[in-house]
Amino acid sequence: MENVPVGKVSVEINSRYGRIKDKFMGSYGKKPDYYARASGRVNLIGEHIDYCGYSVLPMAIEQDVVIAVSSNDSGRLQMFECDINDLSINKEKPVWHNYFLCGLKGLLEHCKVTSPKGLQCVVDGTIPKSAGLSSSSALVCCAALVTMHANGQALSKKELSDMCAHCERFIGTEGGGMDQAISFMANKGTAKLIEFNPLKSTDVELPEDVVFVISNSCVELNKAATSHFNIRVVECRLASQIIAKTKGLKWREFKRFADVQKALGLTLDEAVNVVKEILHQEPYTKEEVCGILEVTADELAQTSLSANTLDVKTFKLHDRATHVFSEANRVLQFKKTCDLKPADASVVLGNLMKDSHTSCRDLYQCSCDDLDRLVDICCQSGALGSRLTGAGWGGCAVSMVPANQVDSFIKSVTEKYYGKDDRLKEKVTENLFATQPGGGAAIYLE
Numbered sequence: 001m002e003n004v005p006v007g008k009v010s011v012e013i014n015s016r017y018g019r020i021k022d023k024f025m026g027s028y029g030k031k032p033d034y035y036a037r038a039s040g041r042v043n044l045i046g047e048h049i050d051y052c053g054y055s056v057l058p059m060a061i062e063q064d065v066v067i068a069v070s071s072n073d074s075g076r077l078q079m080f081e082c083d084i085n086d087l088s089i090n091k092e093k094p095v096w097h098n099y100f101l102c103g104l105k106g107l108l109e110h111c112k113v114t115s116p117k118g119l120q121c122v123v124d125g126t127i128p129k130s131a132g133l134s135s136s137s138a139l140v141c142c143a144a145l146v147t148m149h150a151n152g153q154a155l156s157k158k159e160l161s162d163m164c165a166h167c168e169r170f171i172g173t174e175g176g177g178m179d180q181a182i183s184f185m186a187n188k189g190t191a192k193l194i195e196f197n198p199l200k201s202t203d204v205e206l207p208e209d210v211v212f213v214i215s216n217s218c219v220e221l222n223k224a225a226t227s228h229f230n231i232r233v234v235e236c237r238l239a240s241q242i243i244a245k246t247k248g249l250k251w252r253e254f255k256r257f258a259d260v261q262k263a264l265g266l267t268l269d270e271a272v273n274v275v276k277e278i279l280h281q282e283p284y285t286k287e288e289v290c291g292i293l294e295v296t297a298d299e300l301a302q303t304s305l306s307a308n309t310l311d312v313k314t315f316k317l318h319d320r321a322t323h324v325f326s327e328a329n330r331v332l333q334f335k336k337t338c339d340l341k342p343a344d345a346s347v348v349l350g351n352l353m354k355d356s357h358t359s360c361r362d363l364y365q366c367s368c369d370d371l372d373r374l375v376d377i378c379c380q381s382g383a384l385g386s387r388l389t390g391a392g393w394g395g396c397a398v399s400m401v402p403a404n405q406v407d408s409f410i411k412s413v414t415e416k417y418y419g420k421d422d423r424l425k426e427k428v429t430e431n432l433f434a435t436q437p438g439g440g441a442a443i444y445l446e
Ligand SMILES: Nc1ncnc2c1ncn2[C@@H]1O[C@H](COP(=O)(O)OP(=O)(O)OP(=O)(O)O)[C@@H](O)[C@H]1O
Pocket: 094, 095, 096, 097, 099, 124, 125, 126, 127, 128, 129, 130, 131, 132, 133, 134, 135, 136, 137, 139, 221, 222, 223, 224, 389, 390, 391, 392, 395
């Protein structure tokens, strides 16, 4: 099994690492022992389906989190002050250092480290936050990597991915494992199909005549501070359980659509038909769900809800389930098109991206007006396909643009989206950029 690589980095004055080193020396009066990095990602297709057990197709981006580190025997974390032997993560207040604590606590628990090393750290992040590019997971993964290295542990990339997907849930969001997997398993120059249970990553060769361009709507939504994300997770869980029960399965044993689909031996198309047959389009009240599953509200809280969804009164099940099964199908078609390379590959891929956005907007309702407007502008500006990426409700769109039209695309989106708003005009370069598949997490020495 492959481990995270250890390489050399240049820390010349005024380089990124040089500036991080200066900051470290200013804070602690000595050089860092090493640096760890973990990248953000852009998901090309497969939104809100990883936590349902389905494959997704992201690539790492250049933007990342870098942590400069020195370890000691104090048992304390110096960055903000904290005792490593007494970690508490406040779910009510998902401030940035709590994501660091998720990675730290996760690794120590997983490896059963009894006397953890003290850490002096400086953290530097270039991923726009709450923008759908996985800034939170990059921070969790990087913190876990720092802790692993400092404590002389050696987990494989796969173990780290699974462990970080689990420990990011300390913050309260019940995400899937896409972000952590691509952060560790990415290879420069290739997108990846990420499959779950067991975790597996396969290179996906993208067409050479297109470039992926990221544009940030600049609407921010912190997933852990709201219940939007977990409500979708819970809606998917309830829909799986109702389908399982109606079809005579032991519904308490199911939490994810992929497991129900497998148990019933259905294709994804057949699963969409089962949704039509079993679920109604109107929202379900909690009482109705309890009636179908034959449980009390307290039992439902145990079997299906999260701490921040206990008070939700209605659940939309039909549309969420239809999105998940059809989006899982689009991922498979996207991968197949990349593999087979038909003459019209980029048109086919573009249309899959457009359909994905429509499904996220209308069925999953995880977009917002500004993001929809941005996606429309991207399509009018020459993109073959464009869609929201990441959790949504704001954040970024990813567009697939013919390689010879990137400049005119960027000019048009700049005028039509950023140029119309005084707050955004000054921030175009950091919010609208072409991207190539980047590399995964690494440890660097000077
Ligand atoms: N460079 C950074 N500076 C400060 N906080 C950061 C940084 N990177 C990540 N964070 C933390 O991560 C949070 C964002 O996490 P959130 O899950 O809302 O979005 P995301 O991971 O960027 O997007 P998505 O999961 O949709 O791809 C921020 O509110 C902050 O607490």
